[in-house]
Amino acid sequence: MSTEAAADPSSLVVWGGFGLAFVFGAIANRSNFCTMGAVSDVVNMGHWGRMRMWLLAIAVAIVGTNLLFLAGLIDVPKTIYQRPTLSWLSLLVGGVLFGVGMSLAGGCANKNLIRAGGGSVRSLVVLTFLAISAYMTLKGLFGQWRASFLDPVSLDLGKMGLSDQSLASLVAKATGIEAKTALMATLWVVGLALAAFAFADKRFRANTTQWSAGLVIGAVVVAGWYLTGHLGFGENPETLENVYFATNTRTLESMSFVAPTAYTLELLMLWTDKSLRVTFGIATALGVIAGSLAWALASKTFRWEGFASFDDLRNQLIGAVLMGFGGVTAMGCTVGQGLTGVSTLAIGSFIALAGIVAGSAATLKYITWRAERDA
Template sequence: MEEINVGSIQSTVLWATFAVGLAFGAISHRTHFCTMGAVADVFNFGDWNRMRMWIVAISVATLGLQGMSLAGLANLNDTIYLNNQWSWLSGILGGVMFGAGMVLASGCGSKTLIRLGAGNLKALMVFVIMGISAYMTLRGVFGVLRANYLDPVRFEFESSAYLPDLLSNLISTEPSTISQVLAIALPLLLLIFALANKSAWNKEVILGGVGVGLTVLAAWWVIFQMAYIPEHPDTLEAAYLGSYANRAEGFSFVAPYAFTLEWLMFFSDQSRVLTVGVVACFGVILGAAASALTEKSFRWETFQGVEDTANHTVGAVLMGVGGVLALGCTVGQGLSGVSTLSLASWVALFSIVLGAMVALKYQMWRVERMI
């Protein structure tokens, strides 16, 4: 049997993820892909274009991943999203916190990286505070509260939170066939909804939605087809090389913030190694920077006053804590998670949107008070 070169495979996985991160950052910056902006456009102006772009991205990523799963190229149960235990209180509370935080901080986790790449110094502060808050929720004081009081409030599924299975069990005595049909039909219906309006048929919406969706799918391809080895030579168990917890990891930008700061602070400690989440963060920043420089929109930007600083600080804390509770951000849950068709991910996504709407309402109230 040919010996597996684990180091070489892991290096390839990290470089491939970095390249996908570059593409994600460049496409998102060039097309103004932004989840917070999408919700704000609908809430403030009734403009659905960026929302349709986001839905197109969800549809493309979901169609691709479900196709991989049906073809036997991806094991969705190896992700964190399809556990049979759903900590619903953490997911909903964390989603609302993250959604509110991304409005106060002028963008979600991925948008913060994109703004940082384009020269926004406010995004640098958000990155650091969000990373520290996420770490505190993973392992620190907030983590104790999470583990003792929030995560234990859970619902147990008979098998998993896979939405096609849950729906097919309700409507058919032959659930497996119906489930496979639903796995493709659900994202197709989303795509039809997104493109049903003529306003969606413009270059920015199509390129942004399809481009971001394909990068999320590419990240899944790397982890399932390049990072997976059925038997690690050291442990003799299956492994996902380059992952943090030996799970199949899609794009997400909350916990990787914490691990990026950890890697930078403990660089000389050989036990701290690069993971796909960390290199994805670096890739998105550099991809956005390259896009900003080529279109000559790169510029330094800083805070406008005390209230602006306070909003970004509070928003960063809410995103760091909320993102860990919800097991992801608008990319981690809103693209990677929902592409697995996990019911828990869809609930987290709706919670994020709800939190964003509450914060937008608050901002509107603040403006009206000042007039």
């Protein structure tokens, strides 16, 4: 990257996002990091190894993100997750549908990006349909349904005396303690509790690959916030206003993979539209594929993969459409809400995450029941 490009905040955010996602993709491929897989392991086998890895990543993301905020390096309340309007029905329904979809498709958006890097043509098809569905939910027919029937069902937290959705703000309001103290207490209680649970298992402590992956993936989320919220925040030379450069939401962002797939498809289809640019989200989606590809080639695990049958194709496409709609409606996926959103301690992110896990667990149980019945 040239000195000129490095000095441009937009280029820094885009290339920095690609680099962080490259690490994410390589580590996730190496460690088999997958939220759907973690839920499946618990539901079907009672094995918590991958779930502990995911929970450790959440703990690191929560502590790191809020320490950046307390240090004045990023402004967490400006994220999309902290808006004072809590669209709880959209978050819950979107989360459940995303959970159902990722179980039908055999993995979430992030897992399909990783598989695509490993040679899965099937995942490329899933990602294409996911992107179309997500775009329709952002700006098309599905978006009309979302805006008309789900989003209006919400709570105005401002009327309750809360300026944002932070769990810490709710604690401060309920207890009367000072906001900074409430945030410190909340982030350490939640973060340490998750980390303690993860490391409580002897087998997990002995599995260096899993716990190191949890630490790195959580740190990547924190680094994403710092990149877009600090290094990418500055004065726009054209308007002389302080802006967040190269983000689709026009505010600070970190890892999330549903809406970015839609924006990637839009850019590819409307490449000659000079108003469109490569953003942090687009760069991270491509970075995960590249990182996964690099690890697959280095470890000699790259292999072409297609659909096993027509039933497999049908389930994958239905799952992709549900993930696209659910991910946008819930404002994030297993990473976008399950790691990035939760790292802000947003109440809505916990609602979306609960919906994702519940939808996935119920679908996995149903799939197992049908397989046993038809056996």
